[in-house]
Amino acid sequence: MVKLYSCQIGESARRLLAPGACGQVLAAFSRAAYLVTEQAELFWLASEDAPMHLRGLRIAGPFPKLVAAENFFIEGECINIAPDLQVDFGAASTWAVSPILAEAALEIEQIPVRVKGIFPTGFDLSQASGFGRLIPKILSLAAGQPDDEAETDPDPVLALAWLGISEIARACLLRDMPGLLQEANALVGLGEGLTPSGDDFLGGLLFCVNTIQRLYPGFINLDSSEQALFIESTRQRTHLISFTLLKDLTNGQAVEPLHELIHSVLSDQPPESIRPVSCLTQIGHSTGWDLLTGVLTGLLLTFRSPDSIGSSAILPTQDIYA
Numbered sequence: 167m168v169k170l171y172s173c174q175i176g177e178s179a180r181r182l183l184a185p186g187a188c189g190q191v192l193a194a195f196s197r198a199a200y201l202v203t204e205q206a207e208l209f210w211l212a213s214e215d216a217p218m219h220l221r222g223l224r225i226a227g228p229f230p231k232l233v234a235a236e237n238f239f240i241e242g243e244c245i246n247i248a249p250d251l252q253v254d255f256g257a258a259s260t261w262a263v264s265p266i267l268a269e270a271a272l273e274i275e276q277i278p279v280r281v282k283g284i285f286p287t288g289f290d291l292s293q294a295s296g297f298g299r300l301i302p303k304i305l306s307l308a309a310g311q312p313d314d315e316a317e318t319d320p321d322p323v324l325a326l327a328w329l330g331i332s333e334i335a336r337a338c339l340l341r342d343m344p345g346l347l348q349e350a351n352a353l354v355g356l357g358e359g360l361t362p363s364g365d366d367f368l369g370g371l372l373f374c375v376n377t378i379q380r381l382y383p384g385f386i387n388l389d390s391s392e393q394a395l396f397i398e399s400t401r402q403r404t405h406l407i408s409f410t411l412l413k414d415l416t417n418g419q420a421v422e423p424l425h426e427l428i429h430s431v432l433s434d435q436p437p438e439s440i441r442p443v444s445c446l447t448q449i450g451h452s453t454g455w456d457l458l459t460g461v462l463t464g465l466l467l468t469f470r471s472p473d474s475i476g477s478s479a480i481l482p483t484q485d486i487y488a
Contacts, residue, residue, distance in 0.1 A: 171226050172211075172255035177262045178220035178419070179209040183255065188239040191247065193360060193407065194232040200360075200407055201238060201245075208410045211253065217449060218261045218422040221414070225253065263418070263425060266381065270433045274382055277468040278308075280431050285462055296363045296452025297459040300328055304462055307335050308469055323357060327364065331463065334371065338466035343388045346375070347396050355404040363456045365400070365408040369415035370424070370460025376416055377428055378467055386467055421449060424457055431465065 175183075182203060189203040197213040209221045213229045216222065230251055238247045243256035272280065291301055299319075319325040330352040337345035350371070356364030372393070379386050397416055401409050414420070420428075423446035429435060447454040 167250050167252055168230070169252045169254060170230060172223040172253055172258040173214060173226040174218060174224040174261050175255050175258040176209075176218060176220035176222045177260055179223055180255070180260055182207050182209050182221075183240050183243075183245065185240050185242060188237065191232050191234050191236045191238065194234055197229050199230075199232040202406065206406070208407060217445065219414075220261070220263065220419050221410075222261075223253070223255055223258065261422075264429075266429055266433050268381075270435075271381060272432055272434060274385060274468055277431065277465065281308075281462070281465050281468070284431060293447070294455050296357070296455045297324070297327055297331070297367050298447065298452065298455025299324060300331060301459055301462060303328065304331070304335055304459070304466070307332065307339070308466055323363070327353065327356060327367070331367065331459075335463050335466055338375075338463060339469055341386050341467055343375075343386060344392070346371075346388075347392055350396065351399075354400045355408075357456075359451070360405045361408040361411060361450070361453055362404065363452055365404055365412050366453050366456035367460040367463075369412045369420075370457035371464045372412075372460075373415040373418065373420050373424065373457075374428065374461045374464025375467065376418060377432070378464070380418070381432065420457075421446070423449070423454070424461070427458070427461060431461075 187203050189201055192200045192202045192208070194200075198210055198216065199212075200208060200210045202208050209223070210219075211223050211225055211229075211232075214224050214226055216224060218224070230253075232247065232251075236248045238245055240246070243254065245253040245255070247253070285301065285305060291298070294301060299321075319328060330349050333349040334346055337343075337349060350368055353364035353368055355362050357366075375386070375388055376393075379388055393416060397413050400412060404412075427446055445454075446458055449457070
């Protein structure tokens with residue numbers, strides 16, 4: 167029996183791993199493995215330097231080689247994975263999301279200035295991959311510069327994605343929430359892998375939109391039932407891993423660097439706090455860039471104020487988890 171130890175476990179993962187729980191390895195890679203319980207709840211094991219998530223467990227030392235379809239069961243505070251691997255999470259520290267305090271949040275009218283300061287300089291856009299290559303176009307829309315419709319991206323996936331993303335960006339600038347959800351449909355499952363770029367973009371977008379709605383009540387009105395219907399509609403259109411992450415993001419549950427990013431944008435933090443957020447773009451082949459692009463698009467909500475609401479009157483009113 168090979169015994170490994172988890173050094174950190176997400177709050178949701180600890181809740182899921184109750185004695186007697188069981189399931190299978192869903193997918194396994196060199197530095198991460200996704201497992202699913204009999205109740206179709208997802209959690210994962212990752213290397214010691216992986217970014218934290220509420221569903222994740224960091225494994226100290228070398229990452230084990232796992233095989234899809236291997237069975238597991240929970241005994242005490244250990245995951246027993248067939249045929250002879252045990253992961254002990256009893257002494258692991260528990261990771262949870264830290265709230266943005268209302269008194270530390272920016273007024274809504276200050277957010278565009280923060281966004282303009284972070285996105286052109288806080289990330290090396292020359293290294294962008296996936297939908298991150300569309301960030302300059304999104305920034306141009308935010309600046310009121312018309313999109314050059316004659317210029318078509320040579321990457322067919324990016325060209326198709328831009329058709330939807332540009333409309334979503336315009337919906338955000340107009341605070342048109344029904345329009346946002348309508349345009350989002352075309353991006354579900356767009357791209358390759360277990361978490362396609364379209365899903366990651368939508369996850370970053372809805373994470374940001376819901377964060378703004380919780381922190382600034384009355385500023386926008388994203389109908390929760392309509393959003394729930396949209397998320398449920400994606401279940402059969404993408405992979406279980408991607409569906410779970412998308413659903414988590416709408417509920418304010420993201421990887422740690424994405425929480426750091428939204429903190430740096432929406433709260434009064436010094437500029438140097440943005441540096442560790444750059445590790446977001448290192449996640450996956452393009453996942454981090456896709457999430458970042460979605461967040462940027464969601465932040466366009468703050469760039470224009472509806473006639474019925476004076477931006478100076480919109481103040482943070484409650485603590486949120488973001």
